[in-house]
Amino acid sequence: MCSDIAVQTAHLSKSYHIYDTPRDRLWQLLSRGKKHFYREFWALQDVSLTLRKGETVGIIGRNGSGKSTLLQLICGTLSATSGSIHSHGRVAALLELGSGFNHDFTGRENVYMNGAVLGLSRAEIDARFAQITDFANIGDFIDQPTKTYSSGMLVRLAFAVAVCVQPDILIVDEALAVGDASFQFKCLNRLEALTQQGTTLLFVSHDMGMVKRFCNRVIYLREGRVRASGSPEEMAELYLLEMRDEQRRWASGGAVPVAPKAFLDKQGGIAFGTDEGHIVAACFTNTDSLYSSFVYGETIQICIQAQVRDTIELPSISVTIQEARLLVIGGANLPLQMEAAHDGWRKATITVHFPAALSAGKYHITLKLMNGHSEETAQLIEKQVALLAFDTLPGTKDFLGFVDLGIEAGHALQTSTLGERQ
Structure with a gap:
């Protein structure tokens, strides 16, 4: 050996x-x-x-x-x-x-x-x-x-x-x-x-x-x-893909399998879901691309286009911000306002923004198209893993961790519950 x-x-x-x-x-x-x-x-x-x-x-x-x-x-x-x-x-x-x-x-x-x-x-x-x-x-x-x-x-x-x-x-x-x-x-x-x-x-x-x-x-x-x-x-996402596939087959009686799908970035990546819908496009609005860079305090804005079959009752987009190793640091589930149905499909465009109140470093954004508004109960339609990437540059604000929670020192409140206990 x-x-x-x-x-x-x-x-x-x-x-x-x-x-x-x-x-x-x-x-x-x-x-x-x-x-x-x-x-x-x-x-x-x-x-x-x-x-x-x-x-x-x-x-x-x-x-x-x-x-x-x-x-x-x-x-x-x-x-x-x-x-x-x-x-x-x-x-x-x-x-x-x-x-x-x-x-x-x-x-x-x-x-x-x-x-x-x-x-x-x-x-x-x-x-x-x-x-x-x-x-x-x-x-x-x-x-x-x-x-x-x-x-x-x-x-x-x-x-x-x-x-x-x-x-x-x-x-x-x-x-x-x-x-x-x-x-x-x-x-x-x-x-x-x-x-x-x-x-x-x-x-x-x-x-x-x-x-x-x-x-x-x-x-x-x-x-x-x-x-x-x-x-x-890659292995965590493959494992999740197959677990999701099993969950969907159980929930739909085997009619809607979860399978690998095309990744929107030509350089390659991980995407999977069902044939019930697609994330058509996504980009940072300041660069019109999948990559951007921001200074601390700027507004990060992305535009997402999606389409789903007209049988989907509660279409939504999940936006997850992740650090360099794809550990989640924040995100949100947002309902989609769909256009009128055409040939069995409905389209939607949504703009999402949040402050770059992050420490200097590289970050990713994973997008999920879902049927349902709760992460626990929604059915996955498509997941594009770490589709968007951005860098944040250091600012003058000093804080600990990935996210600036706005912690500041201040005067004690006039009616302090701590004082009442004492």
């Missing part, structure tokens, strides 16, 4: 035997393999991938797609039915909550046991023990059996052990979803520090924001196979 490769799998597959009744399991044992009394379920099929040292790779897919099975095979807690796995370096993992812990042991005993499993000597664990307990921050519970821990305390200790042993490869399976907000913040900072030091990070998450924030690359699994692999933004 090349020196820069951390993990490599080739044609990896995992099969389980499914028995309809306990009696079939007994018959299988007595038949000594001469006859099958089971059905095969392939949790993972023919997965080949390469993870390089220092790379951060996310694995996405719906429940049952084989994500956790793949991680367990890489960790060695499961044996593959066929294929091969090669890893280089110390592997630490956070899989199912509390996995690897003996719940009759105290937290302290579990720290030493897990450290030994990861290949550390007692002296090395002694040297790291204070750092582990400080990070977990569970106080005197460190000397109590872990079966008395809450789920949050359990994940705190497990994560502290995993990151404080300085692993070469760190594998995380949705474990951070259990912790509270302050602990998640601390974990994310530690993950960033580990990746900067060269640790290979492989993790499963349904949080596309976290995937976009951390990952260099994303692997999309579907029904146990690699559906696609690529940039976090």
Whole structure:
């Protein structure tokens, strides 16, 4: 294996035997393999991938797609039915909550046991023990059996052990979803520090924001196979496309599929939706193009043209402003005022504007044409991902974060509720 490769799998597959009744399991044992009394379920099929040292790779897919099975095979807690796995370096993992812990042991005993499993000597664990307990921050519970821990305390200790042993490869399976907000913040900072030091990070998450924030690359699994692999933004949108397709097929009885559509920028991009309508055109009004630049405080204005079939009852446009990695920082859903129907179609033009009260940097605007006025219940007709892009130049106003909320100091109100409490 090349020196820069951390993990490599080739044609990896995992099969389980499914028995309809306990009696079939007994018959299988007595038949000594001469006859099958089971059905095969392939949790993972023919997965080949390469993870390089220092790379951060996310694995996405719906429940049952084989994500956790793949991680367990890489960790060695499961044996593959066929294929091969090669890893280089110390592997630490956070899989199912509390996995690897003996719940009759105290937290302290579990720290030493897990450290030994990861290949550390007692002296090395002694040297790291204070750092582990400080990070977990569970106080005197460190000397109590872990079966008395809450789920949050359990994940705190497990994560502290995993990151404080300085692993070469760190594998995380949705474990951070259990912790509270302050602990998640601390974990994310530690993950960033580990990746900067060269640790290979492989993790499963349904949080596309976290995937976009951390990952260099994303692997999309579907029904146990690699559906696609690529940039976090592209894979997140492909995943969303297929989820939307399933939702629409369920809502419409399979009559209105969601599929890839033409992107309005000739340079290429991601667009998908149904044949019920189209975003015909969009542009910044000051440049008449898909790109523009603004100074802090100027007004950003875009013009959007759309058409929908006359059967669409609540046509609307969703405008989402995103930062460079397509993390959402704001937006709005706006109803469309349609023209009279012509040949089964209705057209509309809408102008949208908002202030460039943003920090200096590059931003994107994603447009969605929908049937409905609520993001939660509307049916997608078309989505043009990051269709428009603009830069903001620094102004004289100093503020924190992406958006200037207009926070200012001022005099206390005459009728202060704080004063009343005192």
